[in-house]
Amino acid sequence: MQPADTAKHEQTSSADGSDESYGRALQVAFRFMNFRSRSVDEVRKRIGREYSEPVTQRVLEALAGYGYLDDAAFAVAWRDARNRRGPRGVALLRRELRQKGLQADVIDAALEQVDEDVNAYRAGARRAERWLQADGITAGEFRTKMWGFLQRRGFSSGVCRDTVERLRMDFAGGPDD
Known part of the structure; x- marks a missing residue:
């Protein structure tokens, strides 16, 4: 199922107003993640600017369930992309990943393979x-x-x-x- 199809499916699950907000928030999240992969914290901040905490949490849970949000995979992909463009030291990579809102244990796991x-x-x-x-x-x-x-x-x-x-x-x- 494509992200847009998933959002449409989720939006029509109920006629209730909170489901409509959820569907719109899910579409905003998919558009936000379309350019590049994002950390859970980045998506939380983006969705949280326009939607309530329960809607934001529901969107995050759905995206994680679909496999679109995974901080560990994001950290490894970020490390690899940054090192491909121009190699960086662990200190700079750690700072960048911290700015993306990742937890210290996730960052440590991603950076333990850096030579x-x-x-x-x-x-x-x-x-x-x-x-x-x-x-x-x-x-x-x-x-x-x-x-x-x-x-x-x-x-x-x-x-x-x-x-x-x-x-x-x-x-x-x-x-x-």
């Missing part, structure tokens, strides 16, 4: 090649720029340190070029 060393290297490799081939960049300037670049992407200091040195060795050919 920060690999992500940091992938994130820095494109920049390193460009910066190290630029005329006049010193080893100190490279370290400073790359460290800031990686930290802004949520990587820990230890990962930044190791990655900066590894990138310098790989792209510049030596420890103090």
